[in-house]
Amino acid sequence: MRIALFSDIHANLPAFEAMLKDMDSQKPDAVYCLGDLVGYHIYPNEVIDEIRKRGIATLKGNHDEKVENITTIPESLPEPGKKYAYHLIREDNRKYLRTLPAHIRLEYKINGEKLNLVFAHGSTRSIDEYVLVDTDESYVLELLKEADADLLFVGHSHKSYHRILKASNGEFKHVVNLGSVGKPKDGDPRGCYVMLTVHENSSTSIADGVTVDFIRVKYDVEASAAAIENSLLPKEFADALRLAK
Template sequence: MLIAVLSDIHANLMAFQAVLADIDAYDVRAIYSLGDNVGYGPEPDKVIKLLQQRAIPSVLGNHELGLLSADQRSWFNSHARQALARTRELLSEESMRHISHMPLAMVKYGCRMVHGFPPESALTYLFVMEDTDLAASFRRMREHICFVGHTHELALVSWDGRTVEHSELEEHTQFAPTRRYIANIGSVGQPRDGDNRAKYVLYDTVRREMTLRKVAYDIKTTAESIVEKGLPRQYADRLW
Protein backbone atom coordinates (compact mmCIF):
# COMPACT_ATOMS: atom_id res chain seq x y z
CA MET A 1 0.00 0.00 0.00
CA LEU A 2 1.29 3.43 -0.95
CA ILE A 3 1.25 6.45 1.36
CA ALA A 4 2.63 9.97 0.80
CA VAL A 5 4.52 11.88 3.50
CA LEU A 6 5.36 15.56 3.19
CA SER A 7 6.73 18.26 5.45
CA ASP A 8 7.40 21.97 5.85
CA ILE A 9 4.84 23.38 3.41
CA HIS A 10 5.40 26.77 5.05
CA ALA A 11 2.28 28.44 3.62
CA ASN A 12 3.57 27.91 0.07
CA LEU A 13 0.25 27.12 -1.57
CA MET A 14 1.61 26.78 -5.10
CA ALA A 15 4.22 24.25 -4.04
CA PHE A 16 1.61 22.36 -2.01
CA GLN A 17 -0.84 22.25 -4.92
CA ALA A 18 1.90 21.04 -7.27
CA VAL A 19 2.82 18.26 -4.84
CA LEU A 20 -0.82 17.20 -4.46
CA ALA A 21 -1.19 17.07 -8.25
CA ASP A 22 1.88 14.83 -8.39
CA ILE A 23 0.52 12.60 -5.61
CA ASP A 24 -2.79 12.26 -7.43
CA ALA A 25 -1.00 10.55 -10.32
CA TYR A 26 -0.32 7.57 -8.02
CA ASP A 27 -2.57 5.12 -6.20
CA VAL A 28 -1.95 6.69 -2.79
CA ARG A 29 -4.06 5.48 0.13
CA ALA A 30 -3.28 8.33 2.53
CA ILE A 31 -1.26 11.55 2.84
CA TYR A 32 0.42 12.77 6.04
CA SER A 33 2.11 16.05 6.96
CA LEU A 34 5.03 16.41 9.37
CA GLY A 35 4.16 19.97 10.37
CA ASP A 36 5.34 23.51 9.71
CA ASN A 37 2.42 23.85 7.34
CA VAL A 38 2.57 27.60 8.02
CA GLY A 39 5.23 30.25 8.55
CA TYR A 40 7.46 32.11 6.06
CA GLY A 41 4.98 31.82 3.17
CA PRO A 42 2.08 33.96 1.92
CA GLU A 43 -0.97 31.65 2.13
CA PRO A 44 -1.19 30.03 5.58
CA ASP A 45 -4.98 30.00 5.75
CA LYS A 46 -5.44 28.46 2.31
CA VAL A 47 -2.86 25.79 3.11
CA ILE A 48 -4.62 24.82 6.35
CA LYS A 49 -7.97 24.74 4.57
CA LEU A 50 -6.53 22.55 1.83
CA LEU A 51 -5.17 20.15 4.45
CA GLN A 52 -8.69 19.96 5.85
CA GLN A 53 -10.32 19.53 2.43
CA ARG A 54 -7.96 16.69 1.53
CA ALA A 55 -8.28 15.13 5.02
CA ILE A 56 -4.52 15.20 5.52
CA PRO A 57 -3.55 14.65 9.18
CA SER A 58 -0.61 16.67 10.46
CA VAL A 59 1.61 16.75 13.50
CA LEU A 60 2.67 20.02 15.08
CA GLY A 61 5.76 21.74 13.74
CA ASN A 62 7.72 24.37 15.62
CA HIS A 63 5.90 27.12 13.69
CA GLU A 64 2.51 25.79 14.78
CA LEU A 65 3.82 25.63 18.35
CA GLY A 66 4.99 29.23 18.00
CA LEU A 67 1.47 30.28 17.02
CA LEU A 68 -0.03 28.49 20.00
CA SER A 69 2.45 29.44 22.72
CA ALA A 70 4.23 32.68 23.60
CA ASP A 71 6.95 30.65 25.33
CA GLN A 72 7.64 28.75 22.13
CA ARG A 73 7.91 32.00 20.14
CA SER A 74 10.98 32.98 22.14
CA TRP A 75 12.81 30.13 20.37
CA PHE A 76 12.57 31.98 17.01
CA ASN A 77 14.96 34.61 15.66
CA SER A 78 13.67 38.13 15.02
CA HIS A 79 12.83 37.60 11.34
CA ALA A 80 11.01 34.34 12.07
CA ARG A 81 9.04 36.02 14.88
CA GLN A 82 8.06 38.79 12.46
CA ALA A 83 6.90 36.19 9.93
CA LEU A 84 5.01 34.32 12.63
CA ALA A 85 3.21 37.48 13.75
CA ARG A 86 2.14 38.20 10.17
CA THR A 87 1.12 34.55 9.74
CA ARG A 88 -1.19 34.85 12.74
CA GLU A 89 -2.86 37.89 11.15
CA LEU A 90 -3.46 35.89 7.97
CA LEU A 91 -5.00 32.88 9.73
CA SER A 92 -8.71 32.53 10.45
CA GLU A 93 -9.95 31.44 13.86
CA GLU A 94 -11.17 28.21 12.29
CA SER A 95 -7.67 27.45 11.02
CA MET A 96 -6.20 28.24 14.43
CA ARG A 97 -8.62 25.78 16.03
CA HIS A 98 -7.56 23.14 13.53
CA ILE A 99 -3.89 23.77 14.35
CA SER A 100 -4.58 23.55 18.08
CA HIS A 101 -5.79 19.95 17.70
CA MET A 102 -2.67 18.68 15.91
CA PRO A 103 -0.65 16.12 17.94
CA LEU A 104 3.10 16.19 18.46
CA ALA A 105 3.51 12.78 16.83
CA MET A 106 1.51 10.02 15.20
CA VAL A 107 2.07 6.42 14.17
CA LYS A 108 0.52 5.29 10.89
CA TYR A 109 1.01 1.95 9.15
CA GLY A 110 3.85 1.14 11.50
CA CYS A 111 5.70 4.41 10.79
CA ARG A 112 6.37 7.11 13.37
CA MET A 113 5.83 10.66 12.14
CA VAL A 114 7.18 13.68 14.00
CA HIS A 115 8.38 17.11 12.94
CA GLY A 116 11.86 17.18 14.45
CA PHE A 117 13.07 14.07 16.23
CA PRO A 118 11.52 10.94 17.76
CA PRO A 119 9.61 10.27 19.78
CA GLU A 120 7.77 13.62 19.65
CA SER A 121 10.05 16.66 19.49
CA ALA A 122 9.02 19.47 17.17
CA LEU A 123 12.15 21.48 18.01
CA THR A 124 15.14 19.10 17.80
CA TYR A 125 17.09 19.03 14.55
CA LEU A 126 18.25 15.62 13.34
CA PHE A 127 21.68 16.94 12.35
CA VAL A 128 22.59 18.07 15.89
CA MET A 129 22.20 14.60 17.38
CA GLU A 130 25.36 12.62 18.15
CA ASP A 131 25.54 8.95 17.19
CA THR A 132 25.18 7.95 20.84
CA ASP A 133 21.94 9.93 21.05
CA LEU A 134 20.72 8.43 17.79
CA ALA A 135 21.48 4.90 18.96
CA ALA A 136 19.61 5.52 22.21
CA SER A 137 16.62 6.84 20.28
CA PHE A 138 16.63 3.84 17.94
CA ARG A 139 16.65 1.50 20.95
CA ARG A 140 13.53 3.17 22.32
CA MET A 141 11.78 3.38 18.94
CA ARG A 142 9.36 0.52 18.33
CA GLU A 143 8.67 1.49 14.73
CA HIS A 144 10.75 0.32 11.78
CA ILE A 145 10.95 3.86 10.35
CA CYS A 146 10.45 7.41 11.55
CA PHE A 147 9.78 10.22 9.11
CA VAL A 148 10.99 13.71 10.14
CA GLY A 149 11.23 17.17 8.59
CA HIS A 150 12.30 20.44 10.27
CA THR A 151 15.75 20.79 8.65
CA HIS A 152 14.41 21.34 5.09
CA GLU A 153 17.21 18.99 4.01
CA LEU A 154 17.40 15.37 2.87
CA ALA A 155 19.11 12.71 4.97
CA LEU A 156 18.83 9.10 6.04
CA VAL A 157 20.07 7.61 9.32
CA SER A 158 19.93 3.89 10.03
CA TRP A 159 20.84 1.50 12.84
CA ASP A 160 21.46 -2.25 12.77
CA GLY A 161 21.42 -2.71 16.55
CA ARG A 162 25.08 -1.78 16.92
CA THR A 163 26.17 0.89 14.43
CA VAL A 164 24.59 4.16 13.32
CA GLU A 165 25.03 4.95 9.63
CA HIS A 166 24.45 8.26 7.84
CA SER A 167 23.71 8.59 4.13
CA GLU A 168 22.06 10.84 1.61
CA LEU A 169 18.39 10.33 0.89
CA GLU A 170 18.41 8.80 -2.57
CA GLU A 171 15.59 8.85 -5.10
CA HIS A 172 14.85 5.25 -4.20
CA THR A 173 15.41 3.52 -0.84
CA GLN A 174 14.83 -0.12 0.00
CA PHE A 175 14.50 -0.49 3.77
CA ALA A 176 16.14 -3.61 5.21
CA PRO A 177 13.98 -5.49 7.74
CA THR A 178 16.99 -5.85 10.08
CA ARG A 179 17.58 -2.08 10.41
CA ARG A 180 15.67 0.89 11.81
CA TYR A 181 15.59 4.24 10.02
CA ILE A 182 15.02 7.96 10.46
CA ALA A 183 14.27 9.60 7.12
CA ASN A 184 14.59 13.38 6.86
CA ILE A 185 12.35 14.04 3.86
CA GLY A 186 13.03 17.69 3.01
CA SER A 187 10.55 20.49 2.46
CA VAL A 188 7.61 21.21 0.18
CA GLY A 189 7.62 24.96 0.62
CA GLN A 190 11.20 26.01 1.42
CA PRO A 191 13.80 23.42 0.34
CA ARG A 192 17.35 24.00 1.57
CA ASP A 193 19.04 21.02 -0.07
CA GLY A 194 20.38 22.85 -3.14
CA ASP A 195 17.38 21.95 -5.32
CA ASN A 196 14.52 24.45 -5.35
CA ARG A 197 11.85 21.91 -6.31
CA ALA A 198 9.26 20.85 -3.72
CA LYS A 199 10.08 17.51 -2.06
CA TYR A 200 7.98 14.71 -0.61
CA VAL A 201 8.16 10.92 -0.41
CA LEU A 202 6.03 7.97 -1.42
CA TYR A 203 6.32 4.95 0.87
CA ASP A 204 5.17 1.43 0.04
CA THR A 205 4.23 -0.04 3.42
CA VAL A 206 4.29 -3.64 2.14
CA ARG A 207 7.49 -3.60 0.10
CA ARG A 208 9.19 -1.16 2.48
CA GLU A 209 10.31 0.98 -0.42
CA MET A 210 10.52 4.77 -0.44
CA THR A 211 10.63 7.06 -3.47
CA LEU A 212 11.72 10.69 -3.24
CA ARG A 213 9.69 12.99 -5.47
CA LYS A 214 10.87 16.43 -6.67
CA VAL A 215 8.20 18.73 -8.09
CA ALA A 216 8.62 22.05 -9.91
CA TYR A 217 6.22 24.93 -9.22
CA ASP A 218 5.83 28.66 -9.84
CA ILE A 219 8.52 30.09 -7.56
CA LYS A 220 8.40 33.62 -8.99
CA THR A 221 4.73 34.18 -8.19
CA THR A 222 5.15 32.74 -4.70
CA ALA A 223 8.21 34.91 -3.99
CA GLU A 224 6.38 38.03 -5.12
CA SER A 225 3.41 37.16 -2.93
CA ILE A 226 5.64 36.76 0.14
CA VAL A 227 6.81 40.35 -0.25
CA GLU A 228 3.32 41.65 -1.09
CA LYS A 229 1.90 40.06 2.06
CA GLY A 230 4.41 41.91 4.24
CA LEU A 231 6.62 38.97 5.15
CA PRO A 232 10.43 39.32 5.32
CA ARG A 233 11.97 39.37 1.83
CA GLN A 234 14.62 36.83 2.81
CA TYR A 235 11.98 34.10 2.79
CA ALA A 236 11.18 34.97 -0.83
CA ASP A 237 14.86 34.98 -1.79
CA ARG A 238 15.43 31.59 -0.15
CA LEU A 239 12.99 29.91 -2.55
CA TRP A 240 15.46 30.22 -5.43
Protein backbone atom coordinates in the same frame (compact mmCIF):
# COMPACT_ATOMS: atom_id res chain seq x y z
CA MET B 1 0.96 -0.35 0.49
CA ARG B 2 2.14 3.03 -0.74
CA ILE B 3 2.16 5.92 1.70
CA ALA B 4 2.77 9.56 0.73
CA LEU B 5 4.42 11.70 3.39
CA PHE B 6 5.26 15.39 3.32
CA SER B 7 6.19 18.18 5.69
CA ASP B 8 7.06 21.85 6.07
CA ILE B 9 4.71 23.51 3.58
CA HIS B 10 5.10 26.87 5.33
CA ALA B 11 2.04 28.46 3.69
CA ASN B 12 3.63 28.24 0.23
CA LEU B 13 0.42 27.53 -1.70
CA PRO B 14 1.96 27.38 -5.22
CA ALA B 15 4.44 24.73 -4.08
CA PHE B 16 1.73 22.86 -2.17
CA GLU B 17 -0.66 22.78 -5.12
CA ALA B 18 2.07 21.48 -7.42
CA MET B 19 2.99 18.78 -4.91
CA LEU B 20 -0.64 17.71 -4.46
CA LYS B 21 -1.14 17.43 -8.22
CA ASP B 22 1.90 15.19 -8.53
CA MET B 23 0.97 13.18 -5.43
CA ASP B 24 -2.59 12.61 -6.65
CA SER B 25 -1.20 11.22 -9.91
CA GLN B 26 0.74 8.66 -7.87
CA LYS B 27 -2.50 7.39 -6.23
CA PRO B 28 -1.08 6.60 -2.77
CA ASP B 29 -3.05 4.38 -0.39
CA ALA B 30 -2.58 6.79 2.51
CA VAL B 31 -1.26 10.32 3.10
CA TYR B 32 0.33 11.92 6.16
CA CYS B 33 1.68 15.41 6.87
CA LEU B 34 4.37 15.95 9.50
CA GLY B 35 3.57 19.58 10.25
CA ASP B 36 4.61 23.19 9.77
CA LEU B 37 1.70 24.20 7.62
CA VAL B 38 2.26 27.89 8.38
CA GLY B 39 4.95 30.57 8.63
CA TYR B 40 7.13 32.40 6.06
CA HIS B 41 4.38 32.94 3.45
CA ILE B 42 0.97 34.55 2.91
CA TYR B 43 -1.28 31.52 2.26
CA PRO B 44 -1.70 29.74 5.63
CA ASN B 45 -5.49 29.54 5.43
CA GLU B 46 -5.54 28.14 1.90
CA VAL B 47 -3.04 25.44 2.90
CA ILE B 48 -4.87 24.51 6.11
CA ASP B 49 -8.24 24.51 4.36
CA GLU B 50 -6.97 22.03 1.77
CA ILE B 51 -5.41 19.77 4.42
CA ARG B 52 -8.71 19.74 6.31
CA LYS B 53 -10.83 19.26 3.19
CA ARG B 54 -8.79 16.20 2.25
CA GLY B 55 -8.80 14.84 5.81
CA ILE B 56 -5.03 14.39 5.82
CA ALA B 57 -3.72 13.17 9.18
CA THR B 58 -1.33 15.93 10.28
CA LEU B 59 1.16 16.55 13.07
CA LYS B 60 1.81 19.84 14.83
CA GLY B 61 5.07 21.49 13.74
CA ASN B 62 7.01 24.07 15.72
CA HIS B 63 5.64 26.88 13.55
CA ASP B 64 2.09 25.58 13.95
CA GLU B 65 2.71 25.66 17.69
CA LYS B 66 3.56 29.36 17.56
CA VAL B 67 -0.09 30.33 17.08
CA GLU B 68 -0.64 29.46 20.74
CA ASN B 69 1.39 32.50 21.79
CA ILE B 70 0.39 34.99 19.09
CA THR B 71 -2.83 36.95 19.21
CA THR B 72 -4.46 37.67 15.87
CA ILE B 73 -4.56 41.36 15.04
CA PRO B 74 -7.39 43.07 13.14
CA GLU B 75 -6.93 43.16 9.38
CA SER B 76 -7.08 46.94 9.53
CA LEU B 77 -3.95 46.98 11.68
CA PRO B 78 -1.38 44.87 9.82
CA GLU B 79 1.95 44.42 11.49
CA PRO B 80 4.96 44.19 9.15
CA GLY B 81 7.65 41.65 9.96
CA LYS B 82 8.12 37.94 10.53
CA LYS B 83 5.11 37.55 12.83
CA TYR B 84 2.75 38.82 10.15
CA ALA B 85 2.60 35.30 8.69
CA TYR B 86 0.90 34.05 11.86
CA HIS B 87 -1.52 36.99 12.15
CA LEU B 88 -3.00 35.95 8.80
CA ILE B 89 -4.37 32.68 10.21
CA ARG B 90 -8.15 32.59 10.77
CA GLU B 91 -9.37 31.72 14.24
CA ASP B 92 -10.97 28.43 13.14
CA ASN B 93 -7.67 27.35 11.63
CA ARG B 94 -5.79 28.46 14.74
CA LYS B 95 -8.05 26.18 16.79
CA TYR B 96 -7.28 23.35 14.38
CA LEU B 97 -3.51 23.85 14.73
CA ARG B 98 -3.74 23.86 18.53
CA THR B 99 -5.28 20.39 18.54
CA LEU B 100 -2.85 18.61 16.21
CA PRO B 101 -0.99 15.61 17.70
CA ALA B 102 2.74 15.40 18.39
CA HIS B 103 3.27 11.90 16.96
CA ILE B 104 1.56 9.30 14.82
CA ARG B 105 2.33 5.58 15.09
CA LEU B 106 1.47 2.79 12.63
CA GLU B 107 2.03 -0.84 13.61
CA TYR B 108 2.20 -3.47 10.91
CA LYS B 109 2.16 -7.24 11.32
CA ILE B 110 3.74 -8.74 8.21
CA ASN B 111 4.42 -12.48 8.06
CA GLY B 112 4.15 -12.57 11.83
CA GLU B 113 6.77 -9.84 12.26
CA LYS B 114 6.13 -6.43 13.80
CA LEU B 115 7.04 -3.31 11.81
CA ASN B 116 6.53 -0.01 13.64
CA LEU B 117 6.42 3.33 11.80
CA VAL B 118 6.64 6.49 13.90
CA PHE B 119 6.06 10.01 12.57
CA ALA B 120 7.34 13.13 14.37
CA HIS B 121 7.99 16.71 13.29
CA GLY B 122 11.40 17.29 14.86
CA SER B 123 12.02 14.13 16.86
CA THR B 124 10.07 11.91 19.23
CA ARG B 125 11.64 13.84 22.10
CA SER B 126 11.08 17.41 20.95
CA ILE B 127 9.08 19.22 18.30
CA ASP B 128 12.09 21.38 17.44
CA GLU B 129 14.96 18.87 17.68
CA TYR B 130 16.92 18.29 14.48
CA VAL B 131 17.58 14.67 13.51
CA LEU B 132 20.12 15.16 10.73
CA VAL B 133 21.83 12.79 8.34
CA ASP B 134 25.01 13.04 10.42
CA THR B 135 23.43 13.01 13.90
CA ASP B 136 25.43 10.60 16.09
CA GLU B 137 24.43 7.04 15.21
CA SER B 138 24.27 5.79 18.78
CA TYR B 139 22.01 8.71 19.72
CA VAL B 140 19.65 8.00 16.82
CA LEU B 141 19.49 4.30 17.70
CA GLU B 142 18.67 5.32 21.26
CA LEU B 143 15.81 7.49 19.97
CA LEU B 144 14.49 4.61 17.87
CA LYS B 145 14.65 2.16 20.76
CA GLU B 146 12.96 4.61 23.11
CA ALA B 147 10.13 5.18 20.63
CA ASP B 148 9.92 1.46 19.68
CA ALA B 149 10.33 2.57 16.06
CA ASP B 150 11.64 0.49 13.20
CA LEU B 151 11.14 3.41 10.83
CA LEU B 152 11.22 7.02 12.03
CA PHE B 153 9.97 9.76 9.72
CA VAL B 154 10.74 13.40 10.53
CA GLY B 155 10.81 16.85 8.97
CA HIS B 156 11.88 20.20 10.46
CA SER B 157 15.38 20.50 8.93
CA HIS B 158 14.07 20.91 5.33
CA LYS B 159 16.86 18.57 4.15
CA SER B 160 15.82 15.14 2.89
CA TYR B 161 17.69 11.89 3.47
CA HIS B 162 17.17 8.17 4.05
CA ARG B 163 19.51 6.67 6.61
CA ILE B 164 19.69 2.93 7.38
CA LEU B 165 21.21 1.88 10.70
CA LYS B 166 21.94 -1.55 12.11
CA ALA B 167 20.89 -2.04 15.72
CA SER B 168 22.79 -4.18 18.22
CA ASN B 169 20.28 -7.01 17.74
CA GLY B 170 21.06 -7.11 14.03
CA GLU B 171 17.82 -5.46 12.92
CA PHE B 172 17.89 -2.70 10.32
CA LYS B 173 16.31 0.61 11.30
CA HIS B 174 15.37 3.49 9.01
CA VAL B 175 15.33 7.25 9.57
CA VAL B 176 13.78 9.34 6.81
CA ASN B 177 13.67 13.12 6.63
CA LEU B 178 10.96 14.24 4.22
CA GLY B 179 12.62 17.50 3.25
CA SER B 180 10.23 20.40 2.63
CA VAL B 181 7.33 21.08 0.28
CA GLY B 182 7.43 24.85 0.55
CA LYS B 183 10.86 25.91 1.80
CA PRO B 184 13.69 23.53 0.86
CA LYS B 185 17.12 24.26 2.32
CA ASP B 186 19.24 21.89 0.25
CA GLY B 187 19.97 24.15 -2.71
CA ASP B 188 17.15 22.67 -4.80
CA PRO B 189 14.09 24.99 -4.87
CA ARG B 190 11.72 22.23 -5.99
CA GLY B 191 9.27 20.93 -3.40
CA CYS B 192 9.98 17.51 -1.93
CA TYR B 193 7.82 14.68 -0.64
CA VAL B 194 8.29 10.96 0.01
CA MET B 195 6.55 7.87 -1.29
CA LEU B 196 7.04 4.92 1.05
CA THR B 197 6.27 1.41 -0.15
CA VAL B 198 5.67 -1.29 2.43
CA HIS B 199 5.97 -4.66 0.69
CA GLU B 200 4.32 -7.98 1.48
CA ASN B 201 7.74 -9.22 2.61
CA SER B 202 8.94 -6.04 4.37
CA SER B 203 11.15 -6.89 7.31
CA THR B 204 13.74 -5.43 9.67
CA SER B 205 16.02 -8.35 8.89
CA ILE B 206 17.05 -6.88 5.53
CA ALA B 207 18.43 -3.42 4.78
CA ASP B 208 16.08 -2.78 1.86
CA GLY B 209 12.98 -4.02 3.65
CA VAL B 210 11.02 -0.97 2.51
CA THR B 211 11.30 1.35 -0.48
CA VAL B 212 11.69 5.11 0.05
CA ASP B 213 11.39 7.37 -2.99
CA PHE B 214 12.05 11.11 -2.81
CA ILE B 215 9.98 13.01 -5.35
CA ARG B 216 10.89 16.59 -6.33
CA VAL B 217 8.24 18.82 -7.86
CA LYS B 218 8.75 21.99 -9.89
CA TYR B 219 6.55 25.02 -9.26
CA ASP B 220 6.63 28.72 -10.12
CA VAL B 221 9.19 29.80 -7.54
CA GLU B 222 9.41 33.35 -8.89
CA ALA B 223 5.66 33.93 -8.65
CA SER B 224 5.65 32.59 -5.11
CA ALA B 225 8.60 34.79 -4.14
CA ALA B 226 6.92 37.83 -5.71
CA ALA B 227 3.82 37.25 -3.59
CA ILE B 228 6.01 37.53 -0.50
CA GLU B 229 7.69 40.68 -1.78
CA ASN B 230 4.28 42.27 -2.34
CA SER B 231 3.24 41.52 1.25
CA LEU B 232 4.27 42.77 4.69
CA LEU B 233 6.65 39.85 5.16
CA PRO B 234 10.43 40.34 5.10
CA LYS B 235 11.92 40.24 1.59
CA GLU B 236 14.51 37.76 2.86
CA PHE B 237 11.76 35.09 2.85
CA ALA B 238 11.43 35.52 -0.92
CA ASP B 239 15.17 35.18 -1.42
CA ALA B 240 15.17 32.00 0.68
CA LEU B 241 12.73 30.40 -1.77
CA ARG B 242 14.84 31.34 -4.77
CA LEU B 243 18.09 30.11 -3.23
CA ALA B 244 16.58 27.16 -1.34
CA LYS B 245 18.52 27.86 1.78
